[in-house]
Amino acid sequence: QPRSITVANQKGGVGKTTTAVNLAACLAEAGQRVLLIDLDPQCNASSGLAVRAPDRRRSVYGLMSGEADFVDVISHTGIDGLHLVPASADLAAADVELAGEDRREYLLADALARLDAAYDFLFIDCPPSLGILTVNALTAAREVLVPVQAEYYALEGLAMLLDTVARVRERLNPDLRMLGIVITMLDGRTNLSREVAAEVREHLGAHVFEAVVPRNVRLSEAPSHGLPICRYDPHCTGCEAYFDVAKEVVTRGF
Amino acid sequence: QPRSITVANQKGGVGKTTTAVNLAACLAEAGQRVLLIDLDPQCNASSGLAVRAPDRRRSVYGLMSGEADFVDVISHTGIDGLHLVPASADLAAADVELAGEDRREYLLADALARLDAAYDFLFIDCPPSLGILTVNALTAAREVLVPVQAEYYALEGLAMLLDTVARVRERLNPDLRMLGIVITMLDGRTNLSREVAAEVREHLGAHVFEAVVPRNVRLSEAPSHGLPICRYDPHCTGCEAYFDVAKEVVTRGF
Numbered sequence: 001q002p003r004s005i006t007v008a009n010q011k012g013g014v015g016k017t018t019t020a021v022n023l024a025a026c027l028a029e030a031g032q033r034v035l036l037i038d039l040d041p042q043c044n045a046s047s048g049l050a051v052r053a054p055d056r057r058r059s060v061y062g063l064m065s066g067e068a069d070f071v072d073v074i075s076h077t078g079i080d081g082l083h084l085v086p087a088s089a090d091l092a093a094a095d096v097e098l099a100g101e102d103r104r105e106y107l108l109a110d111a112l113a114r115l116d117a118a119y120d121f122l123f124i125d126c127p128p129s130l131g132i133l134t135v136n137a138l139t140a141a142r143e144v145l146v147p148v149q150a151e152y153y154a155l156e157g158l159a160m161l162l163d164t165v166a167r168v169r170e171r172l173n174p175d176l177r178m179l180g181i182v183i184t185m186l187d188g189r190t191n192l193s194r195e196v197a198a199e200v201r202e203h204l205g206a207h208v209f210e211a212v213v214p215r216n217v218r219l220s221e222a223p224s225h226g227l228p229i230c231r232y233d234p235h236c237t238g239c240e241a242y243f244d245v246a247k248e249v250v251t252r253g254f
Numbered sequence: 255q256p257r258s259i260t261v262a263n264q265k266g267g268v269g270k271t272t273t274a275v276n277l278a279a280c281l282a283e284a285g286q287r288v289l290l291i292d293l294d295p296q297c298n299a300s301s302g303l304a305v306r307a308p309d310r311r312r313s314v315y316g317l318m319s320g321e322a323d324f325v326d327v328i329s330h331t332g333i334d335g336l337h338l339v340p341a342s343a344d345l346a347a348a349d350v351e352l353a354g355e356d357r358r359e360y361l362l363a364d365a366l367a368r369l370d371a372a373y374d375f376l377f378i379d380c381p382p383s384l385g386i387l388t389v390n391a392l393t394a395a396r397e398v399l400v401p402v403q404a405e406y407y408a409l410e411g412l413a414m415l416l417d418t419v420a421r422v423r424e425r426l427n428p429d430l431r432m433l434g435i436v437i438t439m440l441d442g443r444t445n446l447s448r449e450v451a452a453e454v455r456e457h458l459g460a461h462v463f464e465a466v467v468p469r470n471v472r473l474s475e476a477p478s479h480g481l482p483i484c485r486y487d488p489h490c491t492g493c494e495a496y497f498d499v500a501k502e503v504v505t506r507g508f
């Protein structure tokens with residue numbers, strides 16, 4: 001049974017994709033077999049690894065609609081041990097198109113039940129909303145990882161997200177547990193960053209990872225080269241931070 | 255007929271709320287009568303002005319569902335001339351709850367048709383998605399302003415957004431025009447920022463505002479005090495930039 005981790009936060013731009021892509025790549029570099037699923041119509045995780053679904057059928061959309069199986073959608077990346085199920089822009093219509101399906105919250109979970117390849121880790125990157133796509137991701141995974149940007153607005157939405165996680169656990173997925181909260185884009189030079197980080201730790205205590213991801217421009221350059229940070233600049237602070245986060249993902253596991 | 259401007263971009267964290275709040279406040283400081291509508295379930299624009307809807311009826315949700323009129327929902331802010339229609343967390347369910355309504359794309363436009371107070375500008379802050387809320391905003395307004403963060407991932411989604419704007423103009427709102435694109439969080443110290451800004455100008459030419467908003471920590475501190483930048487730190491580069499953007503909004507008008 002692989003560990004399945006959804007990376008979610010409805011607040012936009014907090015580092016969900018950067019965290020999902022780089023954690024998946026760090027664990028693959030360390031010899032784990034990792035599958036990353038891109039569930040965001042923006043397709044950022046896919047483009048961050050230089051993969052584009054040839055059409056909607058051969059993307060996670062095809063998997064959820066039943067038009068395709070894993071063997072049609074799984075794509076190799078440049079990293080040994082890291083496979084990707086790319087997203088499709090057509091996912092943007094999922095809220096409307098899937099609204100009538102019987103098991104609309106379980107479409108991804110049902111598809112994953114058919115996955116017979118052997119992986120150690122599954123990661124799911126979510127769009128910035130609490131709509132049907134994020135609910136599918138929370139229903140399909142057993143753990144949720146929440147990146148929180150060290151900014152005021154990012155604090156606000158946390159309570160709403162934790163409520164949604166609790167509701168999904170009650171109604172749809174009793175196995176869902178909180179893996180933890182990772183503070184991202186911490187800029188050590190500003191008081192605001194440090195204050196927000198301190199407040200997150202005060203309110204959420206042991207749920208907050210020790211490892212923190214600093215603001216580091218190399219992390220935002222890497223996707224334009226289609227590379228995770230461990231291939232773009234393995235010695236930068238951003239890469240070291242994601243290896244620390246990956247180690248903590250492992251130690252906080254079952 | 256007030257100018258009505260939707261601030262939209264499905265990419266998360268690009269500065270939609272910061273732009274909507276600070277443009278609205280700068281124009282109010284300059285003597286304009288401005289109404290800001292917060293259409294994001296995260297309620298960031300509302301909290302950035304220290305306003306919280308007492309209940310869902312007295313928010314933009316009540317307006318769209320017909321439970322309330324403008325007189326019930328309009329709230330004063332600390333800034334003369336700036337009024338706010340706050341958001342409600344219940345908007346998060348709008349995709350599902352409004353899916354069955356006949357005029358589901360026109361709910362905000364129909365409500366605005368009942369507005370009889372005199373304003374010079376209406377701004378609408380959108381959530382990071384192209385769902386029913388953003389479609390309502392694009393259908394209700396006559397102009398759309400797109401903040402684009404000077405980052406690689408932010409470039410990717412632009413084509414999708416411009417497609418959506420074109421589709422809304424064809425099917426729902428023939429008056430909708432592109433007011434322009436504002437580059438945000440430009441960090442002059444990084445090559446990436448300058449390269450992305452140059453690429454945006456190359457592809458989108460005259461649509462791109464001359465005025466650019468630099469990365470400035472004072473802009474991200476202001477909302478934690480419930481203040482727009484022109485009240486929090488009127489002499490910082492972030493404030494000067496938003497006054498420049500406001501001037502350009504006026505000159506690019508009809």
Ligand SMILES: Nc1ncnc2c1ncn2[C@@H]1O[C@H](COP(=O)(O)OP(=O)(O)OP(=O)(O)O)[C@@H](O)[C@H]1O
Nearest residue numbers: 012013014015016017018128214215216220266405
């Ligand atoms: N630690 C960091 N340091 C510097 N830049 C970062 C860092 N983490 C992410 N970024 C950049 O910040 C922007 C937002 O990050 P990202 O796209 O990963 O967030 P997201 O939560 O996935 O956004 P969305 O809500 O749109 O899905 C991106 O341009 C990314 O390259």
Ligand SMILES: Nc1ncnc2c1ncn2[C@@H]1O[C@H](COP(=O)(O)OP(=O)(O)OP(=O)(O)O)[C@@H](O)[C@H]1O
Nearest residue numbers: 012151266267268269270271272382468469470474
């Ligand atoms: N020019 C700037 N300089 C520094 N920080 C900024 C700037 N503009 C916005 N910010 C900060 O960056 C974060 C993202 O901005 P904001 O919340 O306005 O984006 P958004 O597009 O509205 O996000 P969402 O997609 O979640 O609605 C916020 O914490 C904000 O305070």
Ligand SMILES: [Mg+2]
Nearest residue numbers: 016017040044
């Ligand atoms: Mg993302």
Ligand SMILES: [Mg+2]
Nearest residue numbers: 270271294298
């Ligand atoms: Mg916002």
